[in-house]
Amino acid sequence: ETGVTQTPRHLVMGMTNKKSLKCEQHLGHNAMYWYKQSAKKPLELMFVYSLEERVENNSVPSRFSPECPNSSHLFLHLHTLQPEDSALYLCASSQEGGRADEQYFGPGTRLTVT
Amino acid sequence: GNSVTQMEGPVTLSEEAFLTINCTYTATGYPSLFWYVQYPGEGLQLLLKATKADDKGSNKGFEATYRKETTSFHLEKGSVQVSDSAVYFCALSQFSSGSARQLTFGSGTQLTVLP
Numbered sequence: 001e002t003g004v005t006q007t008p009r010h011l012v013m014g015m016t017n018k019k020s021l022k023c024e025q026h027l028g029h030n031a032m033y034w035y036k037q038s039a040k041k042p043l044e045l046m047f048v049y050s051l052e053e054r055v056e057n058n059s060v061p062s063r064f065s066p067e068c069p070n071s072s073h074l075f076l077h078l079h080t081l082q083p084e085d086s087a088l089y090l091c092a093s094s095q096e097g098g099r100a101d102e103q104y105f106g107p108g109t110r111l112t113v114t
Numbered sequence: 115g116n117s118v119t120q121m122e123g124p125v126t127l128s129e130e131a132f133l134t135i136n137c138t139y140t141a142t143g144y145p146s147l148f149w150y151v152q153y154p155g156e157g158l159q160l161l162l163k164a165t166k167a168d169d170k171g172s173n174k175g176f177e178a179t180y181r182k183e184t185t186s187f188h189l190e191k192g193s194v195q196v197s198d199s200a201v202y203f204c205a206l207s208q209f210s211s212g213s214a215r216q217l218t219f220g221s222g223t224q225l226t227v228l229p
Contacts, residue, residue, distance in 0.1 A: 042221045043158075045216060094215065102146075102148060102207075
C-alpha cells in the first residue's frame, strides 16, 4: 500500500448504528486529519492529530469521535448520526515540523445515513 | 480569520482553450498556498504549491504565482485537455494552535473540458 488509504470506501448506516471509519498513512508522516466534504460546501476540518496533540473544530458534534492510536492510523467513530451527516469523509496526513507543509489525502469514505 | 475565495463555477471550456481560475485569500502573516484537484470519485491530490511571495508553482502544465500585493494565487493552463475535467480547490496553510498547520479551502471550481 502506498500513500493514504481509507476503508470502507462506501458506508450506509442507520441513525441508531455505530460504525468506524479507518485511515492509514504509509508516508511516515506525523500528523493526520479528518475532513468532511458536503455537497456545495467548502471542505470542513473536523479533527487534527499532530505530534501527539489533538486539535479539534469545536463545531463538530460529539456523535463524531476520533481516535489516533499511533502516527500511522486514524479512526473516526460514528454513533447516532443524522441524515445531514451524509458526506464524503476525507483523511489526510502531513509532516509537521519540516519545510514541507502540504497534506496528502486518501480517496475518502462516502457515508450515507438513512 | 483566514479565508479563501475562488471563482464560482462551473467552468466549461473546449479542448486546447486557455484556463484561468481566480483565487484570492485573506490571512495574517505569510501562508503557504496550494491548488488541489479532485477527480470524480477520488480524494484531493496536490497539484502545485508556493511557499513565499513571487514563487511560481507548476505541475502538469498548470501554473500559479503567489502574489502578495494582490493576495492572489490564480491557476492557469495554456491548453486544457479533456482529462483535466475535475474540481479544483485553492487552499492556504498556516499554523494554528500548537504545532498543527491547518488548511483553509476555497469552495472549489468544477471544470469541464469538452472535446
